[in-house]
Amino acid sequence: MNTEIMERLKNGCVVSCQALEDEPLFGAHHMAAMARAAEAGGAVGIRANTPVDVRAIKEACTLPVIGLYKKEYPGSDVYITPTIQEVREIAAAGAEIVAIDATERPRPDGATLAELVERIRAELPELGILADVSTYEEGVRAMELGVEFVSSTMSGYTPYSPKLEGPDVELVARLAALERTPVLAEGRIWTVEDCRACFQAGAYAVVIGTAITRPQEITKRFVAAARS
Numbered sequence: 001m002n003t004e005i006m007e008r009l010k011n012g013c014v015v016s017c018q019a020l021e022d023e024p025l026f027g028a029h030h031m032a033a034m035a036r037a038a039e040a041g042g043a044v045g046i047r048a049n050t051p052v053d054v055r056a057i058k059e060a061c062t063l064p065v066i067g068l069y070k071k072e073y074p075g076s077d078v079y080i081t082p083t084i085q086e087v088r089e090i091a092a093a094g095a096e097i098v099a100i101d102a103t104e105r106p107r108p109d110g111a112t113l114a115e116l117v118e119r120i121r122a123e124l125p126e127l128g129i130l131a132d133v134s135t136y137e138e139g140v141r142a143m144e145l146g147v148e149f150v151s152s153t154m155s156g157y158t159p160y161s162p163k164l165e166g167p168d169v170e171l172v173a174r175l176a177a178l179e180r181t182p183v184l185a186e187g188r189i190w191t192v193e194d195c196r197a198c199f200q201a202g203a204y205a206v207v208i209g210t211a212i213t214r215p216q217e218i219t220k221r222f223v224a225a226a227r228s
């Protein structure tokens with residue numbers, strides 16, 4: 001992929017602008033506004049779900065977009081851009097990078113991670129690949145496949161990864177120590193201290209979602225604090 005875009009992400013904050021159908025801010029218009037706010041605040045990139053949101057965000061701001069397409073298929077637990085079909089749609093919407101599930105769980109179409117990566121390279125050679133992993137072993141495997149980025153996104157969301165309150169800083173540190181593929185820290189980054197800890201652990205960039213773009217969850221935390 002374009003190395004200039006990789007450089008733009010370095011040492012920066014990526015804001016994940018996602019709202020599912022059952023959330024108050026669902027809709028491409030809201031997500032595009034969130035992306036503009038993130039850009040105004042100095043974010044270096046946006047992470048966004050669905051082709052329609054990616055397209056609206058590309059029109060609304062100038063930042064590189066890490067696109068994903070959450071889709072559930074019967075019989076598979078993999079839901080982040082599970083097959084080549086979703087990858088194609090995300091690329092067509094204008095994302096420079098696609099985030100794919102890179103856990104060891106079986107994909108809905110039976111393809112292995114290696115096969116999916118190979119297919120993306122053959123069909124969409126300009127597209128960067130970000131591997132969403134939940135463990136060190138999955139991160140190493142993704143690095144071996146030559147992806148552009150590995151992210152700690154899935155740590156805490158597979159049955160075999162640790163359930164932590166904050167980000168999995170240790171996973172980021174172990175993968176970053178390999179000095180092989182840029183490692184993004186993602187998942188449950190709630191505070192500036194979390195963010196600093198991830199950079200200190202060697203993160204190439206940090207992805208913050210809920211703490212910036214899910215007001216109902218932010219409200220819940222304050223409400224809980226008010227009652228305690």
Ligand SMILES: CC(=O)N[C@H](C=O)[C@@H](O)[C@H](O)[C@H](O)COP(=O)(O)O
Binds near residue numbers: 018068154188209210
């Ligand atoms: C596990 C999973 O499906 N994570 C998703 C990945 O795109 C999103 O729901 C998260 O919001 C995103 O990773 C950012 O994390 P946080 O919102 O915790 O800052």
